[in-house]
Amino acid sequence: MSATTRPLRIRAVAAVCALAGSAALVTACGNDEAARAGAVAAAHATPSPPFTRDQADRKALVPAAEVPWDKAAATALAEVPQGRLARIGLERAGTDRETGSPRPGTPNPFDPSPVTPTPGSPSPGSPTPGTPVWTAGVATPDGTVRTVLVDAATGRAAQSRIDPDQDADDKRELTARLDRAKQTPQQAAGTATGKKKGTVTAVELDEDDAGTLIWSVDVVTPEDWYKTTFEIDAVSGKILREHVDRD
Numbered sequence: 001m002s003a004t005t006r007p008l009r010i011r012a013v014a015a016v017c018a019l020a021g022s023a024a025l026v027t028a029c030g031n032d033e034a035a036r037a038g039a040v041a042a043a044h045a046t047p048s049p050p051f052t053r054d055q056a057d058r059k060a061l062v063p064a065a066e067v068p069w070d071k072a073a074a075t076a077l078a079e080v081p082q083g084r085l086a087r088i089g090l091e092r093a094g095t096d097r098e099t100g101s102p103r104p105g106t107p108n109p110f111d112p113s114p115v116t117p118t119p120g121s122p123s124p125g126s127p128t129p130g131t132p133v134w135t136a137g138v139a140t141p142d143g144t145v146r147t148v149l150v151d152a153a154t155g156r157a158a159q160s161r162i163d164p165d166q167d168a169d170d171k172r173e174l175t176a177r178l179d180r181a182k183q184t185p186q187q188a189a190g191t192a193t194g195k196k197k198g199t200v201t202a203v204e205l206d207e208d209d210a211g212t213l214i215w216s217v218d219v220v221t222p223e224d225w226y227k228t229t230f231e232i233d234a235v236s237g238k239i240l241r242e243h244v245d246r247d
Contacts, residue, residue, distance in 0.1 A: 076136035076148035087204035094129035143171030188215035
C-alpha cells in the first residue's frame with residue numbers, strides 16, 4: 001500500500017465517523033426537543049377535574065332512565081282520574097330526592113317506601129331499592145295529592161298512594177296554584193330546554209321568595225353532568241332565574 005493511499009483511507013474513515021457522530025447528535029437533539037415539547041404541552045394542558053359525588057350520581061342515574069319525564073308524567077296522570085301534575089322528579093327508589101341518601105322512616109311526598117295501597121289503587125308493589133324511578137305528585141280535583149312511582153326503565157306505574165298529612169288548607173292552596181298556572185309543565189320544560197340542551201330531571205309547581213307562582217325545572221347536561229334549575233313564571237312563561245349546580 002502506498003503512502004498516498006493510506007492517508008486518503010484514514011481521512012475517509014474519519015469522515016464517515018464524523019458523519020455518524022453528527023447523525024447521532026442530531027437524533028439525540030431531536031429526541032430532546034420532542035421530550036421538551038411534550039413536557040411543555042403537558043404542563044399547559046388543562047387537567048380533567050374529577051367528578052363530584054353529585055355529578056357522578058347524575059352520570060349514573062340519568063342515562064339509566066330510558067323513559068323521559070313527560071311519558072312518565074302521562075303514566076302517572078292515567079292513575080289519577082281528572083288529576084293534574086304538581087311535580088315529578090327522577091331519583092333512585094328508597095333514597096332522598098335531594099341528597100341521594102337512604103331515607104329515614106318519616107314519610108314525605110317523594111318517599112317511595114312500601115305503603116298500604118288504597119282501595120282501587122293499581123299498585124303492584126314497591127320498586128327495588130336503588131332502581132331509577134320517576135316520582136310524580138298528581139293532584140285530584142279537590143287538591144288531594146297522590147304520589148305515583150313510575151319505573152324509569154319500563155315506564156310502568158310501580159306504586160301509587162295518597163300522601164299523608166294533607167289538611168284542608170294544603171289542598172285548597174294547591175288547587176288555587178294549579179288554577180292560576182297558565183303554563184303547562186310541558187311548556188315550562190320546553191322553555192328550559194330551549195335555553196339549555198339537556199335532560200329534564202324534575203318539574204315542580206312552586207312559589208319563589210317573592211310569592212310568584214313558578215314552575216321549577218331541572219335540566220342535566222351530559223357534557224359535564226351539571227344541573228341547571230330554571231324558575232319559570234307559571235303565568236307568563238318567562239325565565240325568572242337560572243342557577244347552575246356545579247357540585
